[in-house]
Amino acid sequence: MLPNRFLENLLRESLAQHLPDADTASVLVRPCPDPQFGDYQSSALISLAKERKLNPRQLATDIASKLALPDWAKVEIAGPGFLNFRLSPSILEESLRSAMRGEHLFFEPTRKPRTVVIDFSSPNVAKPMHVGHIRSTILGDCLARVFRLLGDAVIADNHIGDWGTQFGKLLVGWKEHLDQSALQADPITELERLYKLVNTESEKNPDVLERARSELVKLQNGDPENLGIWRQMIALSQRQFDEIYGRMGVRFDQTLGESVYNPQLKSVVQQLLGAGLARETEGAIAVFFERFPDLKPHPALIQKSDGAFNYMTTDLAALQYRMETWSPDEIIYVTDGRQQLHFKQLFAIFRGWQPECQVNLKHVWFGAILGEDGKPFKTRAGDIIKLSDLLDEAETRAFEIVSAKAEERASRTAADGGLELSQAERKEIARLVGIGAVKYSDLLPNRQSDYVFSWDKMLAFNGNTAPYLQYAYARIRSIFRRLETEESVTDLLQSAATSRLNLSIAEEITLVKHLLNFGIVLEAVADEHRPNYLCNYLYDLAGLLTKFYETCPVLKAEGDTRLARLVLCHLAGRVLWQGLQVLGIEALEKM
């Protein structure tokens, strides 16, 4: 068990004996903000004492004196009643050895495994994926990876927009203006052209609008020709989605269109009417929220006055389907913040509709991506930026930088051969650096704030960026490549599992202590759905690593010290690799 968890349990047990009515779950042992106070602290006793009108320092003293502390930890009482814990070098060395034995990588799947459905990305058929989909896709994929790492069963669920009024216009366009060769070459662009064309026409000519309506009705009534065209549009779109997801390394366990839920919609509305939750209003059917003060002014339509259903109805049917299919403990929707009201309504309706259902429903929302002018991120011409173009540009820009740096370095270190990168290697590095930079720049800000999209910042090699982290990893790998030519790395690392690992320099100790906090950070990411905690943790780790390099030669060190430093490099590298992996970013052997 990792030290902070061990101390936390110890403190909870002691508290339970001392104050049996106290909520031990509220007792947390966290890293100290300032190392001068110690390694871990708990401030929980202060507030517990206050609630009970006890003297906080006295309570802390009483409980601390009864802690059955192991010989590797010391406790002090500080300030108004903090408990500060200090770890001895022996437990630091032992945690490195146990990691080398493969017992852990500084995190543990501690919670009960849950089943979690994550609804994210949700692109639309016949439209290009664009920057509007990027945050949901990256954030949702990252959360899925973190939950899986911590032992949950995850269903990554892509809810495709394959139904709606736009198909009337698309059908008219397909039947009247389709350019087969353009469709072959670039299906999405052609579908987009058709939609815009018919949309413009219908604004001028009511006949066109009427034809679109009638095509839509035919589709909805199961007309074989229109269904066939619709299915082709879906298949062509899915190819585009697959290509983008392939480039981004995002995968789903389930992909269903909204249309799948069509057969259930009528019944959903009937049930809500039957339960007295919904009623007719101005020809439409809506749910009113009498018992929810904040929702009272905002009824939700579940059936339009023309008899058609909408987003809310589909989401309700999808929610029910997910409950029946997986009985998840939690369902997470990853969308932008403008949909907060919609999800409040959805969750409130579902609670009223199926009050016995225990599922935890979460809307994980995020802010907007802005251009450097502070306005929504668009092209110079004011168009929405397509995701494929964005990824292309990321790779192109990364390739230029990687090449420039590689040549700069080659000219500097030509004398000893240095590190040479072939054209093909540079291309592959640029791909991983470019995509990684885009993802990281999206995960780094607090998800709820709007952020400014900047190529220069995300592709910089200094500062908190993906390339900086990838570089730190590449430097570690470089050490092991050099070592490999001399001796067996595997044998050496195996011997570390049972060897003395002498840590003496401050940089070494700081680094180990930081490694020990990996699990705390992963849990915080999972609990609050905030990957930026992990980004900042990894940035700190990379910074500590490079400081360690500056003061601690690894290959030139000797004996115990050399082995300990190699172990530190190895394990820091594995944590960096694992951390990047759950962010959806690939670590690089060379760059």
Add this chain to the structure above:
RNA sequence: GCGCUCGUAGCUCAGUUGGAUAGAGCAACUGCCUUCUAAGCAGUGGGUCGUGGGUUCGAGUCCCGCCGAGCGCGCCA
């Protein structure tokens, strides 16, 4: 009008049940490459955390007012 989010260094942003002296990067200035990748490291300067109250042993964080910004509010998703 009501609701959500935000306001932290010149700029872009972090800031973990409220916790100890508010942090990073950029920009400016100063050092360090015959030494494991200098795509790096060390250092200097820069803050009444929008504002006024309140709660608390303790507030950037919680509560109330005000100022400013973005977004949302029944037949789009």
